[in-house]
Amino acid sequence: MWDPAQYLAFADHRARPFYELVGRVQASSPRRVVDVGCGPGNLTVSLSSRWPSAVVEAFDSSPEMVAAAREAGVDARVDDVTTWKPLPDTDVVVSNAVLQWVPEHPTIVSKWLSVLSPGAWLAFQVPGNYADASHRLIREVGGEALAPVFRAEKPVLDPVGYADLLGDCSTVDVWETTYVQRLSGLDPVLEWVTGTALRPVRAALSDEDWQAYRAELAPRLREAYPQRADGTTWFPFRRIFAVAQV
Numbered sequence: 001m002w003d004p005a006q007y008l009a010f011a012d013h014r015a016r017p018f019y020e021l022v023g024r025v026q027a028s029s030p031r032r033v034v035d036v037g038c039g040p041g042n043l044t045v046s047l048s049s050r051w052p053s054a055v056v057e058a059f060d061s062s063p064e065m066v067a068a069a070r071e072a073g074v075d076a077r078v079d080d081v082t083t084w085k086p087l088p089d090t091d092v093v094v095s096n097a098v099l100q101w102v103p104e105h106p107t108i109v110s111k112w113l114s115v116l117s118p119g120a121w122l123a124f125q126v127p128g129n130y131a132d133a134s135h136r137l138i139r140e141v142g143g144e145a146l147a148p149v150f151r152a153e154k155p156v157l158d159p160v161g162y163a164d165l166l167g168d169c170s171t172v173d174v175w176e177t178t179y180v181q182r183l184s185g186l187d188p189v190l191e192w193v194t195g196t197a198l199r200p201v202r203a204a205l206s207d208e209d210w211q212a213y214r215a216e217l218a219p220r221l222r223e224a225y226p227q228r229a230d231g232t233t234w235f236p237f238r239r240i241f242a243v244a245q246v
């Protein structure tokens, strides 16, 4: 289950890659813009501001996220990346921080490209930090008992892998950025991953086991991401971006 409130606790940090992604889409007056995995909808609303004449379609597989998006004024529905198909008038598809949850997404992206009209845009962003201490520690503390709940060790391609995937498009723009985020609070990295990477762990554990897991993970994350004298913590976060025009 996704918790919109926990996810939105870092709304500013999570928003920047979205704006940098969408900023590279050069569609001028698209007919239909789709936010694939819209989450709580706070970023989807900016798509309507950018392209006021477009129909903005938004979906997410989480009913909790869809409810939050609807509260934010987005006409969102429950749907799934694995079964969704672009309608013929779709001119822009955006997917921010979603496709890493769908291991078969390279095949799905190829299918989208095969049905999108010439001139349509596809833009997505995925985390590229799977080799970082945060992910390593999440697995280590989980041990054998939690191994089944973890997804593939690296559920995304390298940037060149995405460039290859999009290689037949007329425009291909793939890049990566490491945001050195300044977080505050006692266990800010733990709080960050609780809203995303730890979701499957939380779902698999009883309340008591979840508290024990957090208690073991917290000091290890503190050691890997030490708090500075001013109380803030640097949290480097690498992200991979891909934008293509069909």
Ligand SMILES: C[S@@+](CC[C@H](N)C(=O)[O-])C[C@H]1O[C@@H](n2cnc3c(N)ncnc32)[C@H](O)[C@@H]1O
Residues within 6 Å of the ligand: 002, 014, 018, 036, 037, 038, 039, 040, 043, 059, 060, 061, 062, 065, 079, 080, 081, 082, 095, 096, 097, 098, 101, 102, 196
């Ligand atoms: C990290 S959040 C990103 C939300 C939003 N795009 C943003 O940038 O704030 C990931 C979202 O992907 C959604 N998601 C995960 N797997 C999905 C799937 N198979 N189909 C649709 N949405 C999915 C989750 O429910 C969650 O809302």
